[in-house]
Amino acid sequence: MNGFQGETLSWQVVDGTIELLLDRPPCNEIGSATLADLESFATALESLQRDAHALIISSARPEGFCAGADLRELYQRSQVLEHHERIAGLRDFLGRIHIVMNAIDAAPVTTIAAVHGVTFGGGFELALTCDLIIADKMARFCFPELRLGLIPGFGGIPRLKRDLGNAVVRDLLLTGRSINATKAQSVGLVSQVSAEGDALHLARSTAAQLKKFDRASASAAKRFIKPIPYDMLRHEIEIFCDLFTRPAVEAGLRKFVESKDPLPYLP
Amino acid sequence: MTTLQTTTEQILQLASEQFKVPRETLTADDDFFQKLGINSLQALDLLTRLEQHFQIELPDYELQGVSDFRTLAERIQSRL
Numbered sequence: 484m485n486g487f488q489g490e491t492l493s494w495q496v497v498d499g500t501i502e503l504l505l506d507r508p509p510c511n512e513i514g515s516a517t518l519a520d521l522e523s524f525a526t527a528l529e530s531l532q533r534d535a536h537a538l539i540i541s542s543a544r545p546e547g548f549c550a551g552a553d554l555r556e557l558y559q560r561s562q563v564l565e566h567h568e569r570i571a572g573l574r575d576f577l578g579r580i581h582i583v584m585n586a587i588d589a590a591p592v593t594t595i596a597a598v599h600g601v602t603f604g605g606g607f608e609l610a611l612t613c614d615l616i617i618a619d620k621m622a623r624f625c626f627p628e629l630r631l632g633l634i635p636g637f638g639g640i641p642r643l644k645r646d647l648g649n650a651v652v653r654d655l656l657l658t659g660r661s662i663n664a665t666k667a668q669s670v671g672l673v674s675q676v677s678a679e680g681d682a683l684h685l686a687r688s689t690a691a692q693l694k695k696f697d698r699a700s701a702s703a704a705k706r707f708i709k710p711i712p713y714d715m716l717r718h719e720i721e722i723f724c725d726l727f728t729r730p731a732v733e734a735g736l737r738k739f740v741e742s743k744d745p746l747p748y749l750p
Numbered sequence: 751m752t753t754l755q756t757t758t759e760q761i762l763q764l765a766s767e768q769f770k771v772p773r774e775t776l777t778a779d780d781d782f783f784q785k786l787g788i789n790s791l792q793a794l795d796l797l798t799r800l801e802q803h804f805q806i807e808l809p810d811y812e813l814q815g816v817s818d819f820r821t822l823a824e825r826i827q828s829r830l
Contacts, residue, residue: 510791546791601791621798625810660809663798 487527489520494527500690501528501535501592506543513605513637514553518580525586532592536698537690540587540613541597541683548598548622549606552637558736566728573727577636577720580605584638588612588711591702593693597686598622599679603661608639611646614705615674617689618664619682624672625661631735636723641715647671752830757804758823764803765819768796778820804830 486495491507503524505511513521532538542548561569587594587609596610599619607624610616628635634656643652651670655662667673677685693701726732758778766773769786776785788796794810800822801808806829816822 601794620802621795623794623798658809658811660811661794661797662807663801665802666807 485531487523489523491517491520492524494524494531496531496535498691499534499536499694500687501531501538503538503540504543505540505549508544510544510546510550510601511542511548511606512550512553512555513580513609514556515576517553518576518583521583522579525583528586528590532590535592536696536701537693538587538590538592538594538613539597539683539686539690540594540609541686542599545600547600547606548596548602549609550601551604551606551608551627554631554736555740558733558740561733561736570724570728574720574724577723580637581716581720584608584612585711585713585716588638588642588709591698591705593690593701593705595686595689597682599682603627604635604639605637608635608637608642611639611642614709615689616667616672617675617677617682617686618667618673619679620664620676621679622664622667622673622682623661624655624664624667625659626655627659627661629656629659631739632729632731633726633735634719634722636719638716638719641712641719643672644715645710645712752827754823754827757827757830758819760803761800761819761823761826764799765796768799776819778823779818781817782819782822783817800826806830 487493492503492505494501494503507517511517560572564572594613595615595617596613597617598610599622602610602622603625604627607626626635626639634640640652640656643655647670664673664676668676675685762776763773765771765782765786766776769788771786782788783793797808797810797813804826806826808826808829812825816825
């Protein structure tokens with residue numbers, strides 16, 4: 484299937500490039516519906532990549548690339564489940580999203596995240612699965628999870644540690660601050676910074692460049708330079724589930740969901 | 751050296767242009783959330799534009815509890 488229109492995203496193949504477009508209001512929060520669509524994409528990716536050389540992930544939402552996990556859904560679901568069911572459901576969700584993230588991370592095609600605006604939490608983690616991040620100059624990156632008493636759960640820390648120095652990981656993780664595209668480029672996170680509204684355009688011209696190279700060679704180079712940190716990823720799920728059982732997390736989620744704070748995203 | 755007054759004026763000018771609010775209606779003591787009618791995502795947008803304009807990094811936790819232009823200018827001034 485060369486094209487797909489789901490509830491939260493769509494994809495198509497254009498001139499040898501798979502274009503995955505996130506489109507769930509308000510800002511592509513990743514909940515059960517997005518996960519199901521991403522799983523469909525991961526399944527389709529196996530056949531799509533046979534005829535493609537690149538994958539671009541972008542967002543149709545003006546607010547940004549992705550604001551992360553759907554915390555409202557997470558909180559509401561946790562309220563109607565017993566403790567053991569809550570943890571089992573969480574573990575299942577994390578296991579499934581990790582399979583999707585790992586599939587994108589390991590895809591033999593060269594992958595590009597074309598991001599703008601809010602690229603927070605799970606959205607940042609999705610971008611980190613890609614080989615290149617091309618950022619609109621107004622993009623902001625953040626791991627705000629500590630404010631909820633959690634750590635990023637979609638593979639963000641292992642992938643950021645793989646790609647950047649540990650000090651950068653600690654800065655973003657422990658302060659929960661957001662950084663802009665210029666800063667992200669200066670630390671090596673972002674490959675290119677575009678003018679406002681031009682990230683996807685820049686990603687497409689980069690994908691056109693990638694087409695000039697032999698696919699097998701590009702794929703071998705990627706496998707060589709981009710190992711997937713499976714052990715750390717599994718460990719991350721364990722830490723996340725352990726932390727999730729603490730009362731402080733439920734309180735943090737409730738505070739976020741019920742917040743009237745004009746800056747609920749700030750740590 | 752940039753003074754606090756100059757910094758404040760530049761912030762007011764930038765906010766006026768970005769959010770299409772007449773400059774003469776903005777004062778340093780205004781609550782920028784109310785006056786500009788912005789939400790949290792637009793506030794992040796403003797933060798990015800301020801960082802670009804002043805060529806600084808402004809950690810967002812420093813803006814917690816800040817809602818008036820004057821205090822915002824003081825936070826920026828301390829990083830110039």
